[in-house]
Amino acid sequence: MFGLKTDWSLDVLPRYFTLEDYEGGTARWCPGCGDHGVLTAVQRICRDEQLLPEQTVCVSGIGCSSRFPHYMKTYGFHGLHGRALPVACGVKSRRPDLKIWVATGDGDCCSIGAAHWVHAIRYNMNMVVMLFDNNVYGLTKNQTSPTTRPGFKSNTHPRGAFLPPLNPTLTTLSITNVSFVAQTVDWNPVHVYATLKRAYDHPGLSFVRIMQRCPQFTPMVFEDAQRDPSLILLLEDPKGVVADEAGTKIYKNRLAHDPGDINRAREVASREDVIPIGLLYANPDNPRYEDMSSVGVDVTIEDKLAALDKELGRFAI
Amino acid sequence: MNDGQTSNSGGRAAHSPKVLREAIVEIVSDSGEGAQKAGQSFATVCAKSGNGVWTVEIIPAEIKPPARSRAGASGIRIRLGSETVTNMGDEADLVVGFNEQVLYGRIMNSAFREGTIILLESKWATDPDEQIRDMYASAVEDFHRRGLIVHELAMHEACLAYTPNPQLGKNMFVLGMLCWIYQRDVELAKKEIVSIFAKKGEKVIGSNIALLEGGMKFARENLTYCFDVPAMKAKRDLIVTNGNQAVGLGVMASGMDLVSMYPITPATSATHYLSGVFQKAGGFIHQAEDEIAAIGFAIGASYAGKTACTITSGPGLALKTEFIGLAVMAEVPLVIVDVQRGGPATGLPTKIEQGDLFAALYASPGDAPKVVMAAATIEECFHMIITARKLAEAFRTPVIVLTDANLATGQTPFPRPRPVEDWMEAPIDRSPWPEGLAPYAWDEETGLSRRPVPGQRGGQYVLTGLAHTGQSHVAYDPNANQLGCEMRSRKIAALAQTLVAPKIHGDDSGDLLVVGWGSTIGSIEEAVDRVRGAGHRVSSVHLRFLSPMEPGLTEMFGRFGRVMTVELNYSDPPQGFWGNPEYARRAQLAQHLRAQTLHDVDYFAITPGQPLTPGQIERVILAKLGEMGVVERGAAVATA
Numbered sequence: 001m002f003g004l005k006t007d008w009s010l011d012v013l014p015r016y017f018t019l020e021d022y023e024g025g026t027a028r029w030c031p032g033c034g035d036h037g038v039l040t041a042v043q044r045i046c047r048d049e050q051l052l053p054e055q056t057v058c059v060s061g062i063g064c065s066s067r068f069p070h071y072m073k074t075y076g077f078h079g080l081h082g083r084a085l086p087v088a089c090g091v092k093s094r095r096p097d098l099k100i101w102v103a104t105g106d107g108d109c110c111s112i113g114a115a116h117w118v119h120a121i122r123y124n125m126n127m128v129v130m131l132f133d134n135n136v137y138g139l140t141k142n143q144t145s146p147t148t149r150p151g152f153k154s155n156t157h158p159r160g161a162f163l164p165p166l167n168p169t170l171t172t173l174s175i176t177n178v179s180f181v182a183q184t185v186d187w188n189p190v191h192v193y194a195t196l197k198r199a200y201d202h203p204g205l206s207f208v209r210i211m212q213r214c215p216q217f218t219p220m221v222f223e224d225a226q227r228d229p230s231l232i233l234l235l236e237d238p239k240g241v242v243a244d245e246a247g248t249k250i251y252k253n254r255l256a257h258d259p260g261d262i263n264r265a266r267e268v269a270s271r272e273d274v275i276p277i278g279l280l281y282a283n284p285d286n287p288r289y290e291d292m293s294s295v296g297v298d299v300t301i302e303d304k305l306a307a308l309d310k311e312l313g314r315f316a317i
Numbered sequence: 318m319n320d321g322q323t324s325n326s327g328g329r330a331a332h333s334p335k336v337l338r339e340a341i342v343e344i345v346s347d348s349g350e351g352a353q354k355a356g357q358s359f360a361t362v363c364a365k366s367g368n369g370v371w372t373v374e375i376i377p378a379e380i381k382p383p384a385r386s387r388a389g390a391s392g393i394r395i396r397l398g399s400e401t402v403t404n405m406g407d408e409a410d411l412v413v414g415f416n417e418q419v420l421y422g423r424i425m426n427s428a429f430r431e432g433t434i435i436l437l438e439s440k441w442a443t444d445p446d447e448q449i450r451d452m453y454a455s456a457v458e459d460f461h462r463r464g465l466i467v468h469e470l471a472m473h474e475a476c477l478a479y480t481p482n483p484q485l486g487k488n489m490f491v492l493g494m495l496c497w498i499y500q501r502d503v504e505l506a507k508k509e510i511v512s513i514f515a516k517k518g519e520k521v522i523g524s525n526i527a528l529l530e531g532g533m534k535f536a537r538e539n540l541t542y543c544f545d546v547p548a549m550k551a552k553r554d555l556i557v558t559n560g561n562q563a564v565g566l567g568v569m570a571s572g573m574d575l576v577s578m579y580p581i582t583p584a585t586s587a588t589h590y591l592s593g594v595f596q597k598a599g600g601f602i603h604q605a606e607d608e609i610a611a612i613g614f615a616i617g618a619s620y621a622g623k624t625a626c627t628i629t630s631g632p633g634l635a636l637k638t639e640f641i642g643l644a645v646m647a648e649v650p651l652v653i654v655d656v657q658r659g660g661p662a663t664g665l666p667t668k669i670e671q672g673d674l675f676a677a678l679y680a681s682p683g684d685a686p687k688v689v690m691a692a693a694t695i696e697e698c699f700h701m702i703i704t705a706r707k708l709a710e711a712f713r714t715p716v717i718v719l720t721d722a723n724l725a726t727g728q729t730p731f732p733r734p735r736p737v738e739d740w741m742e743a744p745i746d747r748s749p750w751p752e753g754l755a756p757y758a759w760d761e762e763t764g765l766s767r768r769p770v771p772g773q774r775g776g777q778y779v780l781t782g783l784a785h786t787g788q789s790h791v792a793y794d795p796n797a798n799q800l801g802c803e804m805r806s807r808k809i810a811a812l813a814q815t816l817v818a819p820k821i822h823g824d825d826s827g828d829l830l831v832v833g834w835g836s837t838i839g840s841i842e843e844a845v846d847r848v849r850g851a852g853h854r855v856s857s858v859h860l861r862f863l864s865p866m867e868p869g870l871t872e873m874f875g876r877f878g879r880v881m882t883v884e885l886n887y888s889d890p891p892q893g894f895w896g897n898p899e900y901a902r903r904a905q906l907a908q909h910l911r912a913q914t915l916h917d918v919d920y921f922a923i924t925p926g927q928p929l930t931p932g933q934i935e936r937v938i939l940a941k942l943g944e945m946g947v948v949e950r951g952a953a954v955a956t957a
């Protein structure tokens with residue numbers, strides 16, 4: 001019957017999920033695309049945390065990276081360009097029981113969806129937001145994005161991008177009620193996993209910017225940092241991203257960084273000589289919008305009718 | 318029939334009241350002088366006395382327009398009658414004016430006639446500013462010339478006996494005057510004052526009651542006439558609300574879980590009303606960062622199995638169009654209320670227009686069939702939300718409900734709804750999803766399918782705005798896309814199969830059929846009644862469903878000599894500007910009906926930013942009959 005289980009008998013059996021239970025078919029990103037590694041990391045976290053696939057929702061906008069939900073076997077919402085965050089917040093607002101992952105590109109989040117980005121950070125609803133920052137518009141084939149570096153030649157700026165790029169990490173750190181900001185690089189799967197896991201564990205909106213290579217249009221943007229690990233600045237703290245040393249031992253350039261210090265976080269985020277990776281800032285105590293928006297979800301139909309009747313009485317003549 | 322002698326008014330007249338079937342009263346002031354509050358209270362008192370009532374707010378576009386300016390006219394019209402009142406009527410019978418300039422604002426709107434009584438604040442005659450004195454004097458002279466009956470009254474001065482600041486208290490004084498003039502029970506008015514000022518304490522209540530009683534006394538001593546509009550005999554169980562409150566109540570009665578909105582006139586007051594009470598009814602109001610986010614948030618909640626709606630006006634609807642297309646494409650249930658105002662762009666933010674029909678029907682790119690309904694009355698603003706919510710879920714589709722600025726702020730009594738459990742949302746389905754059932758397992762005949770909701774085990778799917786198969790797999794091939802389009806269209810056709818033909822007001826056949834939609838119903842039907850009273854074979858029909866249309870229209874239109882719509886949106890003259898009708902842009906419903914019925918539908922459609930009056934429509938009907946040669950040409954054409 002509607003609203004009721006049809007079969008109660010199986011419910012007592014424990015369920016164990018393997019990686020396969022989260023794999024929604026072969027990902028169709030280009031070979032060498034950084035998105036593959038992120039997908040694998042998320043699937044592994046789902047498996048390690050034994051997330052119920054039916055209680056997990058992946059929400060995205062439009063772009064190559066926004067194809068993400070299609071490759072998961074959870075519930076998914078592949079919506080409109082720039083609008084992943086309002087949808088994700090709406091899902092969470094009255095269903096705080098659902099676990100939410102958001103995939104968004106640098107165009108999707110920082111250009112067309114910029115207003116929602118600012119406000120979603122402020123709403124601080126418990127979810128992981130992954131910014132796939134490949135410095136370019138991939139899906140629409142090589143146009144300048146807000147994070148494109150000056151001089152980069154795209155189809156819209158063949159003589160080279162003119163403006164200095166937006167710094168999404170620093171921007172996010174400046175938004176009121178920001179509660180979690182981290183960075184990682186797609187070519188280090190160990191660090192990607194540890195960062196996303198730390199983000200998943202955080203109670204609030206966890207914003208993770210993933211430096212991601214587009215093999216088609218921006219294969220070279222992170223080339224220097226890949227070749228020379230000293231261009232990466234590994235942020236270290238017991239409360240930060242704690243990755244397996246085997247995966248991070250190449251990074252000699254390290255900084256002890258307390259993720260409770262927002263001013264230091266902004267300073268670190270402003271560095272242009274290196275790419276800081278790890279947890280820049282986390283505050284688990286910020287107010288979360290779902291604590292307010294989900295009030296009343298359990299009001300019974302009888303109580304609703306009673307409230308309504310009382311209201312109608314106020315207008316009675 | 319009441320002979321006027323039984324009035325129980327505290328201000329018993331020395332002169333016996335003149336009995337009227339109806340009266341149209343206006344209070345017009347600068348904004349911020351409380352005219353609307355006084356008028357609403359008067360309307361409630363009349364409704365409680367058993368009268369039919371209809372109010373229309375007179376709203377300037379600016380929050381605080383300059384004092385004593387024509388454009389700043391702010392106030393309210395109250396039409397009361399012995400029978401049910403369905404519209405604002407023609408010209409006013411009696412007007413209280415706080416200054417002479419705002420009355421010009423009403424004259425520009427043809428709100429007065431020869432013989433309209435004007436009770437005019439006289440303090441301006443002795444204003445220290447010479448320019449004001451002159452303006453006042455010449456206006457009074459001009460009003461006389463226009464045939465208005467002007468009574469200059471020192472209301473401000475009289476208020477000084479009760480309050481040091483008449484600007485704030487004069488409205489309740491005027492309420493008292495009106496109570497005496499229309500022989501109302503003062504106790505009802507006192508109750509209104511108690512409820513308005515309940516939060517302000519005894520002292521404020523006391524001084525406002527003193528003002529009320531002072532106003533009654535003042536009217537008794539200074540006026541030589543009073544009226545009685547006897548009440549309807551049968552008293553039913555009624556409530557009085559405006560259209561936005563009705564929408565808010567409808568939202569609760571439909572068991573809606575979430576309202577997601579961005580402030581926009583004239584829609585916001587629905588949320589203002591709800592914000593105080595929605596939580597008790599288990600709902601939440603989300604004020605989003607913009608209209609796009611507002612609808613996205615609602616769609617997210619709906620995707621997650623919660624009933625959601627978004628309330629907006631034209632500019633907001635424009636921003637929501639991409640998401641509406643997504644809701645169509647991915648079959649997400651959603652209710653969208655559009656409280657129409659004048660457009661395009663910022664247009665006439667506080668004023669009525671029926672200009673969003675095409676936007677509602679067609680604004681999304683691609684083929685985006687959806688349900689579009691229009692509330693005709695304030696009562697329908699309530700009931701239509703419940704219907705819309707159910708249709709949205711049953712047909713897995715967005716449903717747009719159109720209301721307008723006039724319904725939003727107008728007040729009228731209607732039968733108190735008796736909410737039942739059946740109106741409320743069903744609990745979220747948490748049963749496992751049937752194995753092997755696709756997320757869009759379209760029924761070939763109706764296009765309908767069952768919807769999986771997160772939490773349902775085995776129902777995992779990826780909702781996508783891309784063309785997709787029944788499995789919700791992205792599919793670009795020609796057959797899959799054609800099939801998806803057809804299934805979405807079939808649902809709307811299936812809904813059409815369940816609708817019944819609209820009722821005709823008047824005879825089933827005749828010379829002329831007037832077709833309307835939305836809030837014009839009262840004026841249209843009153844105009845039709847008048848010309849029918851004069852022996853003309855005219856009927857009207859009012860459409861509630863615009864997509865899909867109610868059935869039987871083609872056949873119905875065939876039974877009339879001519880069919881014409883009456884609408885509040887823009888149209889070119891039918892013969893075109895330079896005699897070429899090919900280029901004439903037609904009224905929206907007329908154009909829609911022509912396409913749907915292939916019938917030669919005429920139209921009368923203008924954009925005055927105010928409701929159509931019955932008199933206006935009556936003249937249009939007579940002119941049309943004249944053009945058809947059904948009545949003497951000369952008699953009709955002169956007035957149109």
Ligand SMILES: Cc1ncc(C[n+]2csc(CCOP(=O)(O)OP(=O)(O)O)c2C)c(N)n1
Nearest residue numbers: 062063064065081105106107108137138139
């Ligand atoms: C309203 C709207 N405008 C434009 C587009 C076209 N469009 C699709 S994806 C995209 C940009 C994608 O870039 P990004 O968000 O960085 O994601 P990536 O493809 O690089 O992962 C654009 C402009 C669209 N789908 N919708």
